[in-house]
Amino acid sequence: MIATHLHNDTVVNVAQLLKARVGAVRTVTVHLDDLALDQDLEARNLEAGLKFTRIASGILVSGEVTVTSPQVCARCLTEFEGTYVESFEAEYWPSVDVFTGLPLPEPTDDEIFVIDENHQLDLREILRQVAILAQPIRPVCGPDCPGFQSLLPDSEDIADARLAVLQALLDDRAD
Numbered sequence: 001m002i003a004t005h006l007h008n009d010t011v012v013n014v015a016q017l018l019k020a021r022v023g024a025v026r027t028v029t030v031h032l033d034d035l036a037l038d039q040d041l042e043a044r045n046l047e048a049g050l051k052f053t054r055i056a057s058g059i060l061v062s063g064e065v066t067v068t069s070p071q072v073c074a075r076c077l078t079e080f081e082g083t084y085v086e087s088f089e090a091e092y093w094p095s096v097d098v099f100t101g102l103p104l105p106e107p108t109d110d111e112i113f114v115i116d117e118n119h120q121l122d123l124r125e126i127l128r129q130v131a132i133l134a135q136p137i138r139p140v141c142g143p144d145c146p147g148f149q150s151l152l153p154d155s156e157d158i159a160d161a162r163l164a165v166l167q168a169l170l171d172d173r174a175d
């Protein structure tokens with residue numbers, strides 16, 4: 001299996017993999033010091049461990065992204081850096097036939113990415129999207145957050161409520 005490591009780069013030439021049989025696999029790891037997620041949001045130390053699989057329509061990229069980004073705690077407003085992990089799967093279609101060089105139809109689904117005419121697959125956009133997905137909706141600075149007690153119900157109450165729901169379900173099944 002071919003393994004590739006990209007350092008502060010997001011482009012992989014996939015000509016060989018496109019010529020391989022369906023099911024062929026290549027592993028790709030990526031490290032990016034910085035990645036702009038949005039106008040005013042930047043992630044640091046992005047690490048991706050990816051598998052490129054040759055599928056009939058092109059290449060399936062799957063794997064896990066770990067990313068660190070500045071956050072403001074939703075409970076106590078402290079600024080902190082959080083590290084988050086997100087898994088994903090994305091399909092890439094070639095824009096030209098790797099054997100004949102003839103143009104191929106564009107994907108109709110806009111969630112499918114396109115490999116350029118030089119067989120270069122660019123991971124930047126999917127990594128940006130996955131890093132955004134990895135961002136918590138309500139970031140919390142940590143277990144010692146001083147805002148924890150005042151803004152959330154006691155964690156034991158939550159556990160009791162969950163148990164009550166589970167117990168109700170079990171009771172239903174017993175009837």
Ligand SMILES: [Zn+2]
Nearest residue numbers: 073076141145
């Ligand atoms: Zn906090």
